[in-house]
Amino acid sequence: MSAPVRTGDTARLVARVAALSLHRPRHPDRRWDDFWRGVSQGSLTEPIIWDAAGAGHEETRNHLQTMADLMDTSLPVIDLGCGNGAISxxxxxxxxxxxxxxxxxxxxxxxxSAHARIPGLSFRSLDATRPADAAGLAQEIGDANVFVRGVFHVLSRRRQAGLAASVEALLGAGGRIYLVETNVPGGALSYLRRLGATGDRIPGPLRQAISALPKPGHFGARQRSRVFPASRWTLVAEGSTFLTTVPMEPGGRPGSIPAYWAVLGRRPPGGFARP
Structure with missing residues (x-):
């Protein structure tokens, strides 16, 4: 693609994204509830963009293997930002x-509704960016592991800090967090182009996400070190991975988004988290 054509395509894509973004509710929590209400009521008919890592999928297998290797699997686990519970x-x-x-x-x-009568599996509505709410849950269930997939990267810095404080309360002395987050090189347009967006057309699942959900961002090692500072956290392991998206076209192949993963434990005051 020549430079003038590329510039024109970028301008058209920016305009399309801006128009779609006008439909987003302003309050971030409203976005999520409006989204899920739209899915359940049938007004949002496109596949949910991140809802591809189901049973037996390579991404899911990688998550489970890492957690089995690096976490105490005798503890319960809390799936923060569980959505429709597919990974839960x-x-x-x-x-x-x-x-x-x-x-x-x-x-x-x-x-x-989708996962009724699965032994040991339950769901609850709670704003995990409010540490006081998480502290109450921690008192109820005791030490736990935490799993987070694709949540930190859509939060403001203030809400990221709140979520990290909630995680700290939920882990107790023995739990660990496994997080995996979108970490696409470049800006938002790089993310959109990777999923097939052009100035002339944006695939349906991506178009739905732009109009209904928060803007995606980066969350890699630099952001992790800010949100989980070494003074309070021990980094157990980290690396690069991918997040799977649904196919952007009917009958197409799933998409793949560059991502970052890490496992961390709390650093006890004056001491070290267990290796």
Whole structure:
């Protein structure tokens, strides 16, 4: 693509994204509940863009293997930002109990309906960016592991700090967090182009996400070190991976988004987290 053509395509793509973004609710929590309500009521008909890492999928297998290697799997696990519970269901094959938590009551209702009667699996609506709410949950269930997929990268810095404080409360002395987050090189347009967006056309699942959900961002090692500072956290392991998206076209292949993963434990005051 020549430079003038590329510039023109970029301008058209920016205009399309801006027009779609006008439909987003302003409050971030409203976005999630409106989204899940739209999914359950049928007004949002495109596949959910991140909802591809189901049972047996390579991405899910990688998550479960890493957690089995680096976490105490005798502890329960909390899936923060569980959405419709698709990965929460897979975690139930590894951990004795799984609690899926989401800020959206609509998501929790959908998850409970889709995964009813799975032993050890339950769901609850809770804003995990509010540490006081998480502290109450921690008192209820005791030490736990935490799983987070694709949540930190859409939060403001203030809400990232709140979520990290909640995680700290939930882990207790023995739990660890496994996080995996979008980490696409370049800006937002690089993310969109990777999923097939052009100035002339944006694929349906991506178009739906732009109009309904928060803007994606980066969350790699630099952001992790800011949100989980070494004074309070021990980094157990980290690396590069990918997040799977649904096919952008009917009958197409799933998409793949560059991502970052890390496992961390709390650093006790004056001491070190266990290796």
């Amino acid at each position: 269901r897979q975690l139930a094959d590894l951990f004795p109990s799984v609690l899926g938590v989401d800020v959206s009551p609509g998501a929790v209702a959908a998850a409970g």
